Amino acid sequence: MTFAELWSKHDFGERAACIAAKTANDVRRALRRGRGELSLDDLAALLSPAAVPFLEEMAALSQQRTVERFGRTMQLYAPLYLSNICGNICTYCGFSADNRIARIVLDDEQILAEADALTAMGLQHVLLLTGESPRVGADYLAHALRVLRPRFASLSCEVQPLSVDDYVRLASEGMNAVMVYQETYDPQTYPRHHLRGPKSDMKYRLETPDRLGEAGIKKMGLGALYGLSDWRAEAWFVGLHVRYLENRFWRSRLSISFPRLRPHEGGDQQALKSFDERDLVQAMCAFRLLSQEVELSLSTRESARFRNHAFRLGFTAMSAGSRTNPGGYSSKPESLEQFAVDDSRSPAEVAQFLRSQGYEPVWKDWDLTYDGQAPAPAAVTAPAC
């Protein structure tokens, strides 16, 4: 059974109603369960309005279980936007095809300039992003990976959904993770926000993580774009997706992000559903209690104040110093950004803050060797044994 088939057995509205009906006793029962023992019904309780009075308890448990698993460490990474060309019309995105903005696809020289700027900031984990277009398909990405591979320890992608064969090919070029956010699991809402282009095919997007698993991609990133529909039900469906992938593709690591709608060029701000900071913390803690090992990512979309407080509650990775427009690190912005960054501190400033809180910023937690690549290493200043 594919995930789309499993998803189709669950009605979004009924799930939202079921979550809304959870009681304090349901929440207490979920909180009493041991590590790895929570069910999706427990997740529903933790995502419910009934769990709001238990938020402090959830945060304490989430923090404790995160430290047990990951220690007092935080991975730092940055996005690298390669292009803003996109054939989709999506109501919430700055790259939407109907926005009259300058379009750009970075060439080798520009990519290397961005890479230089990122490495100068100390970054070793980089997430490559593009819009959705044949011009930035598998051929372009394979080339970009080849250009960037010697510069970074980890290269991941957040790009248009691809075929199994394309994913296998990109993995062989050094890509170790793919983020593909469903945006919304609500079949009523999805077509209202994805008006034209390949992204309007909801089922193809729903089955993308299945293709990633079949291709043996080592890490998959999931998430909903909070603000499009009922966030509690959206988060529950992300949990359903996590459980499905854990069982079927048990070799792949999973990460979850919590993008929420932010101001952008051409966006309709009136259509947003509420998903405030408290909701984000509740969702994040619920996922940590569902899964001690899932990686949880905290974006620069959030404010410095929020990130400074929330990072220790269960997150394992933070973006830092992000520019969301192609070429944004190395040149004056010539193209508009995909979304507004709130925390504009440099990676060094974020790292310094983490250290001041007793957390170790981790710049490198992967090696291209693990992707089957065998770069000739330079000898490091290491103890002689």
Add this chain to the structure above:
Amino acid sequence: MNTPLVIGGVELGSRLFLGTGKFGSPSLMRKSLAASGTQLVTVALRRVRTDGATDDILSHLEPERYRLLPNTSGVRDRREAILAAELAREALHTNWLKLEIHPDPKYLMPDPIETLAATEELARRGFVVLPYVHADPVLCRQLAEAGAAAVMPLGAPIGSNRGLSSRAFLEIILAQRQVPVVIDAGLGAPSHAAEAMEMGADAVLVNTAIATAVDPVRMANAFAQAVEAGRQGYQAGLPAQETVAHASSPLTAFLTERPA
């Protein structure tokens, strides 16, 4: 008599090995290592800069004090493990390797088939291989025959702090050991380490319980004392634990007693 531990021809004064992950800062790691008295520390290759840049972890390890044991945490099969091992040997100037192959990112269970195959190949290539494995007595024998310098069976799942959940199997592994046995993973309290050493383990490896303690330095010291106490207890010869009670009035005494 306190005989030294010898692995791969190298004598190690401390039977407590430490991991370097999960610490809140490099200085806390450095102080904890010092407090533990360890001489062998494992470092995840994926955390180490292999491109010549200054490294966050290595620059805090004193080379005259600690022997490095690079580990392959994160690899999923023998091919990736061998690539990682070669990179570690070249970049870190050591042929010692803690071989970790866990294709399952949830429970981090070691893959016995891939581990055995990689051990054979790495030993052939001249590595001092210490494979992390399940507490599987047959597998440990096979690994020793394949050239492992020591075996590292788990006490419990990594990071679980559950202690010696695999005790019954560890007892068999220790009873038939052909190479040193280092009990790794799951030791969540100094008492767990003491128990492992009392059983006759040659050494233990600890990371999570120390790195995530409220006071890692004090916890490192506590583990050092527990390992030492457990080792001394083992060498002193623990009294046998009786499984049958000795009745103060023997039940069969009437057979030899004269009727009153």
